[in-house]
Amino acid sequence: MYDKHPWKNKLQDRLSLAEVTSFARELHHDEAHISSLCEILCTSEDERSAYNAAWILFYLSKEDKEIYLLPFYDRIADLAMSPTLRIRRGLILSLLVTMPETDRFRTDLFDFCLTKMTDRKESDSSRSVMIKLAARMCRPFPELRNELTTCLELLSGEMKPSLSAACRNALKEIAGKRKANRTDSVVNRPVPADCMSADIPSEAIRPRKNSYTIRPLEEKDAPEMQELFQSTVLNVNLRDYTQEEVADWASCGNSLAHWVKLLNEHRFTGAFNDKGSLVGFSSMNSTGYLHSMFVHKDWQGRGIATRLLAEVEGIARTYGVTVITTEVSLTARSFFEKKGYKVIKEQKCQANRLRLTNFVMKKFL
Numbered sequence: 144m145y146d147k148h149p150w151k152n153k154l155q156d157r158l159s160l161a162e163v164t165s166f167a168r169e170l171h172h173d174e175a176h177i178s179s180l181c182e183i184l185c186t187s188e189d190e191r192s193a194y195n196a197a198w199i200l201f202y203l204s205k206e207d208k209e210i211y212l213l214p215f216y217d218r219i220a221d222l223a224m225s226p227t228l229r230i231r232r233g234l235i236l237s238l239l240v241t242m243p244e245t246d247r248f249r250t251d252l253f254d255f256c257l258t259k260m261t262d263r264k265e266s267d268s269s270r271s272v273m274i275k276l277a278a279r280m281c282r283p284f285p286e287l288r289n290e291l292t293t294c295l296e297l298l299s300g301e302m303k304p305s306l307s308a309a310c311r312n313a314l315k316e317i318a319g320k321r322k323a324n325r326t327d328s329v330v331n332r333p334v335p336a337d338c339m340s341a342d343i344p345s346e347a348i349r350p351r352k353n354s355y356t357i358r359p360l361e362e363k364d365a366p367e368m369q370e371l372f373q374s375t376v377l378n379v380n381l382r383d384y385t386q387e388e389v390a391d392w393a394s395c396g397n398s399l400a401h402w403v404k405l406l407n408e409h410r411f412t413g414a415f416n417d418k419g420s421l422v423g424f425s426s427m428n429s430t431g432y433l434h435s436m437f438v439h440k441d442w443q444g445r446g447i448a449t450r451l452l453a454e455v456e457g458i459a460r461t462y463g464v465t466v467i468t469t470e471v472s473l474t475a476r477s478f479f480e481k482k483g484y485k486v487i488k489e490q491k492c493q494a495n496r497l498r499l500t501n502f503v504m505k506k507f508l
Contacts (some may be wrong), residue, residue, distance in 0.1 A: 167202035290446035431464035
């Protein structure tokens with residue numbers, strides 16, 4: 144076995160590109176040894192062996208990847224998202240890009256790419272591959288393409304050639320797919336959870352225009368804030384709280400003076416549709432406390448919460464804040480976790496008459 148497959152004895156060596164491609168050709172239609180190489184990639188504690196395994200798998204033929212590598216897609220995706228990954232993340236993500244698409248959409252992988260592509264702590268090469276992978280993953284799903292477009296807009300200020308090229312190519316691919324699907328009436332797809340949305344049903348959803356603008360909120364916006372808050376709580380949060388609980392929670396916003404007071408104590412940012420109606424808002428104060436994040440029930444899953452969160456985190460940075468804290472509902476917990484927030488504790492918080500379950504969460508900027 145070792146004579147037939149010399150790559151096994153050389154995984155701890157520095158391999159040339161010629162050796163890597165040669166080993167990949169030798170593995171053609173060799174299910175057992177391709178599986179063995181995948182195990183080495185996913186489990187080896189030796190960094191060089193895992194790195195070489197990834198390179199050899201990357202150069203397998205399209206046929207070998209489809210037949211033998213695809214069953215390992217989920218494990219490789221988990222490896223790519225691992226916070227303790229010791230080899231280049233971009234290499235693992237590049238391997239995923241070259242693999243055939245699976246039937247099961249990995250929402251966690253897509254969200255990971257959206258979050259990390261705007262994280263300057265990641266290498267430019269990894270971020271570029273994340274953009275490419277996200278564009279590939281969201282091709283069949285108009286709502287997800289909208290969310291990716293929002294993240295790419297946040298990157299527009301970065302003019303590094305690799306990121307700029309990746310953004311241009313992703314936008315071209317998205318635009319091309321939109322044009323091809325412009326006559327579609329319904330799309331069946333898994334919808335990613337947006338803020339205040341625990342588990343949006345995956346029934347057929349009609350694509351809708353996704354045009355909105357962002358601006359700071361003022362005292363004149365208080366009535367719309369009040370209406371949006373109460374509508375969201377009564378409709379969206381009903382998925383995770385009882386009717387009595389959401390009614391009690393919504394009643395906390397009955398006083399318009401309450402909203403004016405909040406506007407004076409926090410910097411609020413709102414999203415407005417093309418008709419000028421408020422469809423989402425969030426806030427930040429000088430201590431790094433994120434008080435609010437609400438998105439209209441009809442505008443869930445369109446990237447608005449992602450955009451608002453980026454805006455208020457930017458406000459926190461202007462205050463010199465390094466840690467953001469917030470109190471998050473059962474409904475919104477998964478959204479914030481995907482954006483890098485960690486649960487500090489579960490608690491019972493006083494609404495009006497009732498005490499409701501929520502979570503204190505924190506994120507280091």
